[in-house]
Amino acid sequence: MNDPALGDHVATEHPDHRSGVYRVVGVGDRQVTLLLVGDEEGKRIHTGDVVSVALSEFDGFESVEPPTRRQSLRESIRAGRAIGYWSLRAKARQLRARPAQTALVALLLGGGLLSDVLNLAPEPVSTALVVAGSLLFVLVVTGRLG
Structure with missing residues (x-):
């Protein structure tokens, strides 16, 4: 070569x-x-x-040809479960490390869902609360919110 x-x-x-x-x-x-x-x-x-x-x-x-990743279906499923476990564990740790932000997220999500189920607020308000809570949840678990 x-x-x-x-x-x-x-x-x-x-x-x-x-x-x-x-x-x-x-x-x-x-x-x-x-x-x-x-x-x-x-x-x-x-x-x-x-x-x-x-x-x-x-x-x-x-x-030569590039190497292949010969992984069985069982190995792929096992690896996916392990990644999911550690991802959830890391997210839970982020939520525990930021109790104030976690409480705010819970209030927004819970308030939005309850107000929608119990018809306590107009639908756009409930939707806005759920969307805001979801966005804040993502920011908290990724560590991007203070």
């Missing part, structure tokens, strides 16, 4: 380098910087291993 370009995926059997799929992350006059992104089987891995190779040595690398 003569002209490496950023983003190219290459592999080598050279004994000095770990076998696997590398992505070109830097190209200089004399060397190429590679990030290990796949194992020998072409499955995506996240190692953070960075290797610098002399341009003359880079000719021993061959162009």
